[in-house]
Each structure stands twice: as structure tokens, then as C-alpha cells.
Amino acid sequence: MSAPPLSGHASARATLDAHVSALLESGSIDRRVKELVGVMVAWLNACEY
Numbered sequence: 001m002s003a004p005p006l007s008g009h010a011s012a013r014a015t016l017d018a019h020v021s022a023l024l025e026s027g028s029i030d031r032r033v034k035e036l037v038g039v040m041v042a043w044l045n046a047c048e049y
Contacts (some may be wrong), residue, residue: 024031 024034
């Protein structure tokens with residue numbers, strides 16, 4: 001089994017976690033709406049999710 005993404009980069013992982021938390025946990029828009037927007041943008045950009 002392969003290692004999870006960013007497993008060897010603790011500072012990058014901490015920065016990413018802080019960024020995602022700030023995006024999803026702040027503001028007045030429901031978290032589930034923000035998640036849906038993220039999935040739809042990935043789909044529009046033809047990313048595998």
C-alpha cells in the first residue's frame with residue numbers, strides 16, 4: 001500500500017490542512033455547499049476525484 005499524499009512533508013500538510021479548514025469552516029455558506037462547489041469545479045476541470 002502506498003503512503004498518503006504529503007506524508008513526508010509535515011509543513012506542507014499542516015499548511016494544506018489550515019487552508020482547507022479556513023475555507024470550509026469559516027463564513028456563512030454551509031460546508032456541504034462548499035464541498036459540492038469543489039467537486040463540481042474538479043469535474044469541470046476533468047480532474048479525477
